Amino acid sequence: MGRLDLDTVVKIETESYEFPWLRRTFEDCLTASYECWIGELLGREEPDEIIGHGILNVKADEAHLLNICVKKQSQGYGFGRDIVGYLIDRSKAQRAKTMFLEVRRSNGIARELYDSVGFRQIGIRKGYYPALEGREDGLVLALSLDGE
Numbered sequence: 001m002g003r004l005d006l007d008t009v010v011k012i013e014t015e016s017y018e019f020p021w022l023r024r025t026f027e028d029c030l031t032a033s034y035e036c037w038i039g040e041l042l043g044r045e046e047p048d049e050i051i052g053h054g055i056l057n058v059k060a061d062e063a064h065l066l067n068i069c070v071k072k073q074s075q076g077y078g079f080g081r082d083i084v085g086y087l088i089d090r091s092k093a094q095r096a097k098t099m100f101l102e103v104r105r106s107n108g109i110a111r112e113l114y115d116s117v118g119f120r121q122i123g124i125r126k127g128y129y130p131a132l133e134g135r136e137d138g139l140v141l142a143l144s145l146d147g148e
């Protein structure tokens, strides 16, 4: 992801989340040299169509998956699984031992995806997320990357 991608990234983010990240947050991640990736569908459009994004911060032996998002019309075709797999590979390449993330309790699709690649719940952050009515718990998930 580069700054020139941000118009599209922010559009995808805004259409896919009820509480999307602001453009400023993506800019901060780029400035901080976090791993900021876009997924592109090659060849169907010129320039290649951006179909989603993933943001990862790897520090010492921990990787934190901060955001993963697939364009609304492209969801359900395996792209989310591809992006998660890619971010897991990037974490391993940087010798992270554990990958962490937070997910809304109500986000069944994301939870299903994370569960299927081996993430397990290690904690709950009560009222971590804003919700349409009040607050919602965040589940803290971890994936051991050791020995793989």
Ligand SMILES: CC(C)(COP(=O)(O)OP(=O)(O)OC[C@H]1O[C@@H](n2cnc3c(N)ncnc32)[C@H](O)[C@@H]1OP(=O)(O)O)[C@@H](O)C(=O)NCCC(=O)NCCS
Pocket (backbone or CB within 6 Å): 016, 017, 068, 069, 070, 071, 074, 075, 076, 077, 078, 079, 080, 081, 082, 102, 103, 104, 107, 108, 109, 110, 112, 113, 116
């Ligand atoms: C969560 C998200 C990234 C998944 O990406 P996706 O491309 O739609 O998902 P995939 O097609 O790769 O499917 C991966 C798995 O998710 C689950 N899944 C996907 N669509 C589903 C649906 N409609 N119902 C139930 N489970 C579903 C399945 O386990 C699926 O695996 P399978 O196809 O092998 O059964 C995407 O839905 C998204 O961007 N959502 C909005 C942003 C978001 O919630 N991000 C996660 C924040 S923690």
